[in-house]
Amino acid sequence: MTEKNKTLVVDPLDQAAGNGLMSRRLFLNSAIAGGATLATAGNAFAQEAVVGEGQEEWTLMPGDDLPEYGDVSRYEKGRVKRFVAPPPGLATASLSGRTPLHLLHGTITPSGLHFEVTHHGIPDIDPDRHEMVIHGMVKKPFKWNVEQLENYPTVSRQYFLECSGNTRVNWADPKPDQNFMYMTHGLVSGSEWTGVPLSTLLDECGVSPDAKWIIAEGADSGSLARSIPIDKALDDTMVAIYQNGERLRPSQGYPMRILNPGFEGNVSIKWVRSLYVTDKPVMSRFETSKYTDKLHDGKSLQFSLEMDVKSVITRPSNALSLEKRGMYEITGLAWSGRGKIAKVEVSADGGRTWAEAMLEGPIQSKMLTRFRIPWMWEGRPAILQSRAIDEFGRVQPSRKELLAARGRQAYYHYHAIHSWSINARGAVRHVFA
């Protein structure tokens, strides 16, 4: 009897929603039945062999010396990597490197796989010649190099960063994009960031009560600048100097960057060298001609800084097809720029019925949250969706709802429910549903 002809038995009590979604309890209650194949024992009595016979060669000899800086297995090299877009025009550096979300687990993105978007390339900064100055509407301007910042008490927090252009193809494209999901969703990552709260440094300078904005500028070859609202700067903005326990990588702002938790990535100025305290935004290119959201009536949203509540199923997804019928784990990531994820619901029937997924803790504010739910796939077509809800009751919208409110030209801040269709053969495609 082949696998396909077996009858799959689903206990109705374990069903949570239509088309095979199972209760989260199954993770807690059921032991996974796994059988180890028994090896046939050799005839040790006739001719006794050395005990290591049949062992792999790496078990039978000492391994390599320890490297000073560890690397991935040589068997993994080239398999798990970012998608780096080719330069978009003449003379320009690559614009983006996208995180392969479908190949990663947990919520922390390895630093070398963290997404990046750079508009003027990655500067090669000598930390001994880099200083950041705070000036403008302050009693006294000060400057710091990275060694001086090291002396302050630091904070370490886990936060997601997302480019507001993530998933942008879903606005205007008439048909669902079929590129692997790191093309559509790979501009979001999660890291532990360590740095000095910006409020600590602002307090030392003495910020005027009339201050409303802080203009941050980087030392890259475009001196990229963005305006940060003063309430944000005094709340949880930090000057980050470490990512995942080590000094920032050059592509992430070495030796110091602004980190605005929950805000669109572009505002978290890398390679920061000037913070100008003032009462008005600078209206830089990246907050006027770019990173503004065109609406259907000719108006544009400006300073749409907080990232909306959003989620995506990473397994299965269009780079990972189902090979046979049986029990699967549907898993993915959810996040909100305003706070914690409260709930993620999953549908296997295109949104007709929903079941609550298990959230893997600790659930942290403005950080990726992983969700999981067991799913019995019986070989029937399905449409998988996830819908995130944050602690303030904000619900991830359907694509239809989002387009009705904003039109199709917004380019930034697309955050609608994403749909994966699965056909009877297990092939996964992106669909609009």
Place this chain on the structure above:
Amino acid sequence: MFLRKILMASLLLCGATITVAQESRFGTPATQADIDKRFWSTFPDGENLPDGQGTAMLGKPLFEEQCTICHGTPEARGENDVLFGGHGTIGTDKALATVGSYWPYATTVFNYIRKAMPYTAPMSMTNSEYYSITAYLLYENGIIGEGDVINKETLPDVKMPNAGNFIMAYPEVPEEYSIQK
């Protein structure tokens, strides 16, 4: 003992009359030169715009020499961002956001090209050259005249066609465009 009391009293008096000095535990006081080297932002009201001036007529040959290779000409598009035309397309399915059709402030044009362009050699031209290229872009988009002088006095007064169409979305997207009803 008596002298020490007088010293204490005078120290207290001094303390009462001066305001608390602003101190940084580990930072270094910044000089104006420290600030000027790092602060490139210019504002719509003209704040921090430098001296120098230019016209579209002077800017045309500079643009053709430095910018056309990537950005094309008013007649023919280049590989990179389109800078001319697109007027009236914003809000349609064929939106073409250019300096003329979309950018709300003329100071942003000057600010951006002055610090970031030409792409392979940013900050390699003079303020008057950057004012001239700005004037050329504004002229070719039908916003100023060919001979209009652009400098720190006149640039903030340039009215951009799309200036009134931006809606503040922080801290909340206005109800009309909100997904969360």
